[in-house]
Amino acid sequence: MKPVYYIILTALIVAIAAFFIFGNIKAVGKTIGDSSSVGEKDSGNIQKIVLSMKNYNYYPNTITVKSGQPVRIYLDSSVGGCYRSFTIRDFKITKYLKTPDDYIEFTPNKKGSFRFACAMGMGTGTLIVE
Numbered sequence: 001m002k003p004v005y006y007i008i009l010t011a012l013i014v015a016i017a018a019f020f021i022f023g024n025i026k027a028v029g030k031t032i033g034d035s036s037s038v039g040e041k042d043s044g045n046i047q048k049i050v051l052s053m054k055n056y057n058y059y060p061n062t063i064t065v066k067s068g069q070p071v072r073i074y075l076d077s078s079v080g081g082c083y084r085s086f087t088i089r090d091f092k093i094t095k096y097l098k099t100p101d102d103y104i105e106f107t108p109n110k111k112g113s114f115r116f117a118c119a120m121g122m123g124t125g126t127l128i129v130e
Helices: 002-022
Strands: 047-054 057-059 062-065 071-075 085-088 093-096 103-106 112-118 124-129
Touching: 047 062, 057 124, 085 103, 093 103
Parallel strands: 047 071, 062 124
Antiparallel strands: 047 057, 071 103, 085 093, 085 112, 112 124
């Protein structure tokens, strides 16, 4: 029975290594976290946020939005792997954003600091609602 555990453990290590090696190739040669795209507002009163990936975490790591105004969060092409499965549990938001054109849209109705993360909890950040 022990050889089966070794095979499973080896496969898991290979899968994690492949995620970190191949999941971030798209970020090469691209400016990550271009400040011109962070926190921009879209037409209307939609608060547009574009998150990137930097040092194996979301960038920017802290985002600030206004309560009562719709928020639209995008993940740019530097975000890969499980980081594309984006969650904000306090707002009951969980969505896999397959492409940089996909987004999460919601209207925060309570003020405070809220954690956002990938589905596995590896990448995290803070959403501040004022």
